[in-house]
Amino acid sequence: MNCSFCNVALPVPLRTTFTYSVPEPMRGIVQPGSRVLVPFRKKSLVGVVVEFADAAPAGAKVREVARALDLLPALPPKLIALANWIAGYYLAPIGEVFRAMLPPLTELKTQRQVVLTPPGGEASESLSGGELSHGLTAAEVAFLARLKNKKGAVLVGPQSKLGLDVPSLQKLQRLGLIEIRESLQVKKQKTLRVIAWKAASSAGKAAPSLGEKEEKIRALLETERGPLPLPQLMRLAQAARSLIDRMLRDGLLESWEEPLDPAEDPFDAGYTPPTHELNSEQEAVLTGIRARFELGAFGVQLLHGVTGSGKTEVYLRAVQDTLARGKTAIILVPEIALTLWIGRQCRSWFGARFEGVAVLHSALSDTERAREWWRVRNGGARVVVGTRSAIFAPLENVGLIIVDEEQESSYKQEETPRYHGRDVAIVRAKMENAVALLGSATPSMETYHHAREGKYELLTLASRVADRSLASVEIVDLREEFQQTHQTSPISSKLHAGIKECLDNKTQALVLINRRGYSWSVLCRSCGASVQCVNCSISMTHHKQRNRLECHYCGSIQPIPTLCPKCQSKYVYFFGEGSEHLEERLRKEFPGARIARLDRDTARTKRQYQETLGAFAAGALDILVGTQMLAKGHDFQRVTLVGVISADSSLSLPDFRAAERTFQLLTQVAGRAGRGELPGRVLIQTFYPAHYAIQDAVKQDYPSFFERELHFRRMLAYPPFTSLANVIVRDASLEKAILWARQLSQYFSPHDGEKVRILGPAAAALARLRREHRFQFLLKSPKRSVLTKLLSGALSYCDTKEIPQTAVLVDMDPLSLL
Ligand code: ADP
Ligand code: ZN
Ligand code: ZN
Numbered sequence: 001m002n003c004s005f006c007n008v009a010l011p012v013p014l015r016t017t018f019t020y021s022v023p024e025p026m027r028g029i030v031q032p033g034s035r036v037l038v039p040f041r042k043k044s045l046v047g048v049v050v051e052f053a054d055a056a057p058a059g060a061k062v063r064e065v066a067r068a069l070d071l072l073p074a075l076p077p078k079l080i081a082l083a084n085w086i087a088g089y090y091l092a093p094i095g096e097v098f099r100a101m102l103p104p105l106t107e108l109k110t111q112r113q114v115v116l117t118p119p120g121g122e123a124s125e126s127l128s129g130g131e132l133s134h135g136l137t138a139a140e141v142a143f144l145a146r147l148k149n150k151k152g153a154v155l156v157g158p159q160s161k162l163g164l165d166v167p168s169l170q171k172l173q174r175l176g177l178i179e180i181r182e183s184l185q186v187k188k189q190k191t192l193r194v195i196a197w198k199a200a201s202s203a204g205k206a207a208p209s210l211g212e213k214e215e216k217i218r219a220l221l222e223t224e225r226g227p228l229p230l231p232q233l234m235r236l237a238q239a240a241r242s243l244i245d246r247m248l249r250d251g252l253l254e255s256w257e258e259p260l261d262p263a264e265d266p267f268d269a270g271y272t273p274p275t276h277e278l279n280s281e282q283e284a285v286l287t288g289i290r291a292r293f294e295l296g297a298f299g300v301q302l303l304h305g306v307t308g309s310g311k312t313e314v315y316l317r318a319v320q321d322t323l324a325r326g327k328t329a330i331i332l333v334p335e336i337a338l339t340l341w342i343g344r345q346c347r348s349w350f351g352a353r354f355e356g357v358a359v360l361h362s363a364l365s366d367t368e369r370a371r372e373w374w375r376v377r378n379g380g381a382r383v384v385v386g387t388r389s390a391i392f393a394p395l396e397n398v399g400l401i402i403v404d405e406e407q408e409s410s411y412k413q414e415e416t417p418r419y420h421g422r423d424v425a426i427v428r429a430k431m432e433n434a435v436a437l438l439g440s441a442t443p444s445m446e447t448y449h450h451a452r453e454g455k456y457e458l459l460t461l462a463s464r465v466a467d468r469s470l471a472s473v474e475i476v477d478l479r480e481e482f483q484q485t486h487q488t489s490p491i492s493s494k495l496h497a498g499i500k501e502c503l504d505n506k507t508q509a510l511v512l513i514n515r516r517g518y519s520w521s522v523l524c525r526s527c528g529a530s531v532q533c534v535n536c537s538i539s540m541t542h543h544k545q546r547n548r549l550e551c552h553y554c555g556s557i558q559p560i561p562t563l564c565p566k567c568q569s570k571y572v573y574f575f576g577e578g579s580e581h582l583e584e585r586l587r588k589e590f591p592g593a594r595i596a597r598l599d600r601d602t603a604r605t606k607r608q609y610q611e612t613l614g615a616f617a618a619g620a621l622d623i624l625v626g627t628q629m630l631a632k633g634h635d636f637q638r639v640t641l642v643g644v645i646s647a648d649s650s651l652s653l654p655d656f657r658a659a660e661r662t663f664q665l666l667t668q669v670a671g672r673a674g675r676g677e678l679p680g681r682v683l684i685q686t687f688y689p690a691h692y693a694i695q696d697a698v699k700q701d702y703p704s705f706f707e708r709e710l711h712f713r714r715m716l717a718y719p720p721f722t723s724l725a726n727v728i729v730r731d732a733s734l735e736k737a738i739l740w741a742r743q744l745s746q747y748f749s750p751h752d753g754e755k756v757r758i759l760g761p762a763a764a765a766l767a768r769l770r771r772e773h774r775f776q777f778l779l780k781s782p783k784r785s786v787l788t789k790l791l792s793g794a795l796s797y798c799d800t801k802e803i804p805q806t807a808v809l810v811d812m813d814p815l816s817l818l
Helices: 077-089 094-101 118-126 138-149 166-174 199-203 212-224 230-237 241-249 280-295 311-324 336-350 366-377 388-392 421-432 445-452 478-485 493-505 579-589 606-617 658-670 692-699 702-715 734-751 784-800
Strands: 005-009 018-021 035-040 043-053 108-116 153-155 178-186 191-197 253-259 299-305 328-332 357-360 383-386 398-404 435-440 457-461 472-477 508-512 519-524 541-543 548-550 572-577 595-598 623-626 639-644 681-686 723-731 757-769 772-781 808-812
Touching: 005 035, 005 094, 018 035, 043 077, 043 094, 077 094, 077 421, 094 388, 108 118, 108 138, 118 138, 138 153, 138 166, 166 178, 191 212, 191 230, 212 230, 212 241, 230 241, 241 253, 280 299, 280 311, 280 435, 280 457, 299 311, 299 445, 311 328, 311 336, 311 398, 311 435, 328 388, 328 421, 336 357, 336 383, 336 606, 357 366, 383 388, 388 421, 398 421, 421 435, 445 457, 445 702, 472 478, 472 493, 472 692, 478 493, 478 681, 493 508, 493 579, 493 639, 493 681, 572 579, 579 595, 579 623, 595 606, 639 658, 658 681, 658 692, 658 702, 681 692, 692 702, 723 734, 723 757, 723 784, 734 757, 734 772, 734 784, 772 784, 784 808
Parallel strands: 043 178, 299 435, 299 457, 328 383, 328 398, 357 383, 398 435, 472 681, 508 623, 508 639, 595 623, 639 681
Antiparallel strands: 005 018, 005 043, 035 043, 108 153, 108 178, 191 253, 519 541, 519 572, 541 548, 723 772, 723 808, 757 772
C-alpha cells in the first residue's frame, strides 16, 4: 500500500476530507485513525487520518503533515467506520464527527505569532529614519522595527508586551506588512506540585514559633492529612501562595512534582455494593440475554422493566458474562449524575478482577477526561460507563452495549453532529457483532414498536423487586386548588401536607420542577410586553441569587429592569416559578427542614453532584428540590414522597412528542418513590387532569398509553410510521436567510409528492436564536433512504448556490421540532 499521501478529516464545517503528503520519517507511524497536525489555510489544525490515498489530487498543491501525534492510532478501525456511517446518515461533516469522538486535546496548546512579511521587512528598513509613510503611526513603525530586531517574529502574549493595540495589528495585517500565525505546540506533561511538612525542621532545631496560618498548614500536612497537592492545601488552609512560598524558602516545607495520576475516587470510600439473589423474573431475563450471547451475533434486545424492577442488577450480570467471554462492554446512562451510581457499582464489581472501569462524561475536567479516554484506548479498562458520547469509547472487541433509559432525549446531541446515542449504539453493536441491550420503564414509541414488530427481542420485568408495590400516584387539580384557596403558591395544600408528613416520619421527599432559575418570565402588566433576549425570540429567566436575567438559550445576561423596556411603566412583574423560587418557598414553609437544590445552576462539577446526591442518599437532607435530572434512575431508599410542581408545561408545547414526553417523565418520577421498604406516594399537580398522558401515568399503564399514542402517530403520519428530517436555514441577516430559504424551497418543491412530503419554509418555532433568523422545512417520508438522498442533493445544491454550509442545519430523526 502506498502511504505517501493520506486523506485527513479536519474539524471544519466542510463535508470533505483533505489530502496531505506524509513525509518519509513519518511513514509507518501515520496510520488510519492517527491524529496529525497539519497546516490548513493560515492555521495548524489537528485532524484524523481517514485513509491512505494513492496519489495527490491533480492540480492542487499538496502540503505536508507537520507532526504525527499518536504512536498508537487514537481511533481503532471500527470507530472510523462508525464515523463514516454517522457522517452519511446524519449528513454531518466527517471532521466534526471525529471531533465529537476524540478526547480533549490536553497535550497541545495554541500559540499565536506575529511574523514580519518580506514587504514588512522592506518597509521597516525604509521607515527606520522615523519618517512616516503608508499612513502608519509612530507606534506602528516602532513595532515593525522591533519585529525586525527580533528576527521577524514575536509571540502574541498579553497586550502590554506586544506594545500595539488590536486595531493597529489588524491594519498592519491588512497592509500585508505582518502575518498573524497560529500554531499548536506540544505541552509539557502535566504534573502536580505536592507540598509536605519538612520533618527535619521540627526535629533538629527548636521549633520556630508559628503564626496562626502557619500552624494550620503544619497541622494539615503533619498530622491531619499528610502531603497535599498545592491547590488543595491553599484551599484547605485558606492560605495564599505567597505564604506557602515563604515557608518553602524558610525550609519549613518541601515540595516535589508528581505526574497526575488517577486518584482513588473518594466517592467509593466505605462503599459495599448490595448483593442480591436474582428473583425469578430477573433470572428469566438474564437467561434470555445469555441465549443471545450464545448466538454470537448482533441483536437488539429491549428490557422493558417497571421502575424498581431491578434492571441494574441484570445489567451488571450481563456485563459480567460479557467480560467472562473475553469481551468488553459499554453502559450508557442518560445523566451525569447516574454515572456516579453505576460507575461506583461497576468499580466494585469489576474494578479489581478485570482491570478496571472507566467513566466518561462532560463534567470531568479536560485532563481527567483525556486520561480516562486514553486509559480505555490503551486497554486499561474493559468496562466504560458514561453519557451520550461514551458510545465512542475506544474499546475494542465490544460484546455488549447497554443503553439505560433508552427513551431519554439527552441521548440526542442537539448540535453538529446531531446523532442519537441510542441509534448509534445499535449501529456500533452491529459493526462489532455485539448485543445491544436497551432498558426502560417507558420505552420510546419507536423502540417499543420495533419490539412488537419482532425487529427487537422483548424481555420484560413486570413487577418491582421483593414484592414492593408501585408508588400510588394522585393528581392535584390546580384549578380546584385555586378555587378553594385563592392562593398562588407553587406548593398546593395537599403537597404541603405530604411533605409535612415526611418530615414528621423522618423520611425524605423529592420535589420536581421543570425549570431552573427564579421566575421564567418577566412581564409588563401595563403593555403586556415580556422581556426577551436581545439575541433570541425567547423570554429571559430571572435568577435571584445572581441578581440578573439570563437567556437559557444563548447565555446572554441583562440587569433586572425596574421599568418596562417598552412602555417605561413601572408595573414589571415576574411570574412562573423556577427551581430557585421553589427552594426559597420550601425553606419558608418548612423552616426546620434540611433542604438542598440540584439543577444545572447548583451542579456544574462532578464534586457538586457528588456532594448533594451523597448527602441526600446518606440521609443528611430531608427535601431535595430539582429539575428533571432528579427524575431518572436514582435509587434513594428513604424517599416516600415525590411531588411534581407542574406536569403540564411540556404538554402545551407545539410538538408531536409532547404527550410521550409527559407520560415518560411522570412515570419515571413515580419510579423514584417507594423503592426501599417504605411505600411511596406521588403527587402530580396539573391543570389538565383529563389528558390521557396524565391519566395513563397515574395508572402507570404503559401499554394503554402506547396504544393511544400509536393511533395518533399513525393518523398524523409521524414516527414510527414516517421518517422525519428537520431543516433549518439560518443567518444573522434576515434578507439572506429569506433568500436562501427561497432557493432551497425551489430545489425541494419538484420533489414534493407521494414519496416525500415537504412542509415549509415557515418561520421556525424559535424564530431567532443567538442573533440568527431561522426558517424551517419539515420533510416526511415513509422511507428514510429517500430523505437521505434528497437531502444530500440539497446540500450539494446549496454549494452551487454558494449558501454557506453552516447556514443549513439538517436534523435527521429530530426529537423536537422547536
Ligand atoms: P430499576 O433500574 O429497574 O428502577 P434498580 O436496578 O435500581 O431498579 O433496583 C431497585 C432496587 O432493588 C435496588 O435498590 C436494588 O439493589 C434492589 N434489587 C435489585 N434486585 C433485587 C433482588 N433480586 N432482590 C432484592 N432487591 C433487589
Ligand atoms: Zn410595558
Ligand atoms: Zn438568548
